[in-house]
Amino acid sequence: MSRSPSLPERPHRDIDPDLPDDERLEALRDHFDDIVDVHEQLSDQLDEAEKRREQLREKVDRVERENETLKSSSLYIATVEDVMADDEVVVKQHGNNQEVLTEVSPRVADRVEPGDRVAVNDSFAIQTVLDAETDARAQSMEITEKPEVGYEDIGGIDEQVREVREAVEQPLSEPEVFDEVGIEPPSGVLLYGPPGTGKTMLAKAVANKTDATFIKMAGSELVRKFIGEGSRLVRDLFEMAREREPAIIFIDEIDAIATTRSESKTSGDAEVQRTMMQLLSEMDGFEARGEIRIIAATNRFDMLDRAILRPGRFDRLIEVPEPDRDGREQILEIHTRDMNIADGVDFDALADDTEGYSGADIESLATEAGMFAIRNERNEVTHQDFVEALEKIENDDSSDVISSAGYFYQ
Ligand SMILES: Nc1ncnc2c1ncn2[C@@H]1O[C@H](COP(=O)(O)OP(=O)(O)OP(=O)(O)O)[C@@H](O)[C@H]1O
Incomplete structure (x- = not known):
């Protein structure tokens, strides 16, 4: 200066x-x-x-x-091969290995060295040099040593909890049972069903119960954030899990990387394809009795490429449906456990009135009812607060959110 x-x-x-x-x-x-x-x-x-x-x-x-x-735009990831005079560099784009001679933005020119991983825009101009903070790996994984969700926090899907415990928890906690009987536990578990029904909670609860590290990655992040990085991120994901065994890998929105092959052969499709192939090859080389379990989730079961459902891959399918009447009542009770609830609150009636609500919707209902109590300067939540909260939610969401018309909405 x-x-x-x-x-x-x-x-x-x-x-x-x-x-x-x-x-x-x-x-x-x-x-x-x-x-x-x-x-x-x-x-x-x-x-x-x-x-x-x-x-x-x-x-x-x-x-x-x-x-x-x-x-505003997606960036591609590339590795710097050579730095020339006049702010020009040769980069090799990840994914398709295309080599390009390109310019460096003057802002980052003096920081670029051969071997650096960089983000380039559509015309290959280098925008940023990736460091630990901007590294896609750090951005797209969520790692929790011990998630705070227990089975007792999940309502209305007891059968699914039982299945997940059998398919994921037991191979981790009692591997000898599988040895004795002489069968392989399921390789991967796929949870499918409408949004907000407790799929993520289920995966977290198993991690909590088995003291496994919970590593979550969203399929959409894998393919959208840094184009060209998908397969590398999948490799990183499994490596990370191996470093932290026992571990539960949870891939949310797996449909983003495992959709049915489309006819068009755009570079985006090719990228998705490569990411999925990497996932399949990681799973194929996977020790089913090992200390890493893999769970995936989707709201779009209809769109999945059947290749991922073959034996040795996601071979245990568990449907997590919208809760039924009794389930809704249980979830209501769970989410009001810590609330100051007045005597006259009729959970039975509220369960009847919340047909089509997911667990997440019921959680919002409880919070909204609490807000009505606060607004009326009361510290106890009454049945009327729930009724008004219901009306508010119905009015706000009349267009799309709460719908019992099936779960293939986004
Ligand atoms: N069965 C349930 N019991 C109790 N709470 C639930 C249940 N399902 C959902 N919830 C509440 O909704 C929130 C979101 O649930 P979760 O993230 O597990 O849904 P999901 O099925 O993974 O949704 P998505 O498909 O949108 O990722 C949870 O944090 C929890 O508070």
Whole structure:
């Protein structure tokens, strides 16, 4: 950052009023010259400052534009192969291994070195150098040593809890049972059903029960965030799990990487395809009796590529449906456990009135009822609060969210 130049000294002359006229005139002329001189220096400085302001404005505009591009578009991942003169580099794009000679944005030019992983835009100009923070791996995985969800927090899907415990918990906690009987436990478990029904909770509860590390990755992140990184991220995911055994890998929205092959052969499809192949090859080389269990979830069972359901892959399917009447009552009780509930609250009636609600919807209902109590300056939640909360939710969501029309909505 350049410092601002110091101001010229203010011209000053003591002119004796008793001097003869011609001498006084001479002195005044000199003083005038001094003033003109200072004026010129100040004008130069002003020009300089103006020029600098213009440069800074341009820089701000450029950074803003770069920022906008970074925010608005997907970026591709590439590795820098060679750095040349004139801010030019050769990068190799991940995924298709295409080599390109491209420019580096001046903002990052001096930070780019061969071997760096970088994000490039559609025209291959380097936008960012990936460091630990921006690394896609860090951004797309959620790792929890011990999730705080227990089976007792899950309502209305007892049968599914039992199946998940058998398919995921038991191979981890009692592997000898499978050895003795001489069968392989299921390789992967696929939970499918409408959104907000407790699929993620189920996976977390098993991790909690077995003291396994919970590693979650969303299928959509795998293919959307950093194009070209999908298969590498899948490799990282399994490596991460091996480093932290016992571990539960949970892939949410698996449909994003395992959709039925579409006819069109765009580069996006090819990328999704590669990511899925990597997942399948990781699963195929997987020790079923090992300390890593894999659970995937989807709301779009209809769209899944059947290749992932073959034996040795996701070979145990568990449907997690919307809760029935009794299930809704149980979930209501779970989500009001810590609330100050008035005597007259009729859970039985509320279970009747919440047909088509998922567990997540019921959780919002309980919170909303609590808000009505607070708004009315009460610390006890009454049946009327629940009724008003129901009305509010029905009005807010009349268009799409709560629907019992099946679960293939997004
Ligand atoms: N069966 C349930 N019992 C108790 N709470 C539930 C149940 N299902 C959902 N919830 C509540 O809804 C929230 C969201 O549930 P969860 O994330 O497990 O749903 P999901 O099926 O994985 O949804 P998505 O398909 O949208 O990822 C949970 O944190 C929990 O508070």
